[in-house]
Amino acid sequence: MRTSYKVILAGLGVFGLIQFIPRNHNNDPELEKHPLFTDYPTSHTVENIIRFACADCHSNHTEYPWYAKIQPVSMWIDHHVDEGKEHFNIDAWNTYSRKQQKHKIEECIEVIEEDEMPMKGYVKMHERANLTALQKKEITLWAKGLIDSMGRRN
Numbered sequence: 001m002r003t004s005y006k007v008i009l010a011g012l013g014v015f016g017l018i019q020f021i022p023r024n025h026n027n028d029p030e031l032e033k034h035p036l037f038t039d040y041p042t043s044h045t046v047e048n049i050i051r052f053a054c055a056d057c058h059s060n061h062t063e064y065p066w067y068a069k070i071q072p073v074s075m076w077i078d079h080h081v082d083e084g085k086e087h088f089n090i091d092a093w094n095t096y097s098r099k100q101q102k103h104k105i106e107e108c109i110e111v112i113e114e115d116e117m118p119m120k121g122y123v124k125m126h127e128r129a130n131l132t133a134l135q136k137k138e139i140t141l142w143a144k145g146l147i148d149s150m151g152r153r154n
């Protein structure tokens, strides 16, 4: 057998074997109302932007695409979801202190205004996460309102 065939076969073998690596299931049922949206009036438009552009990595419910079942893609997605949730989880909103909540919302404004979030690779695969200037404005205005309302309460 030619060396190139052996290399291809070995590659396929490894690909086959890594399929057995277990993947995460960030699969809590999606909440009708995410805790983040209960603190301050939130329009459906803003809720939907966050659901479609952020919630896959920043909530307890990920809508997995079909290719999430294939390794090493699963590991790569799991890593983003784990890390994303660690930084900010809209379903853990009620477990954050007021100070943390405020800080996280300030960070949200920053990452959206600087086009750091949603992550570029994610946007390529999810057209609806490709936010228009108007959507960015809507979400940052809402976030600023939320911060103001927290200031008033403290």
Ligand code: HEC
Residues within 6 Å of the ligand: 050, 053, 054, 055, 056, 057, 058, 079, 080, 081, 083, 084, 087, 088, 104, 107, 108, 111, 112, 117, 118, 119, 122
């Ligand atoms: C594909 C997964 C994914 C999506 C979608 C996503 N994020 Fe993230 N997010 C991450 C990861 C991973 C991190 C941590 C690493 C980093 O900062 O790049 C993060 C970090 C953050 C942070 C913390 C930043 C910091 O400076 O520590 C904020 C705030 C944030 N994301 C907000 C958002 C918002 C708002 C959206 C939607 C507009 C969003 N993210 C969409 C994966 C994602």
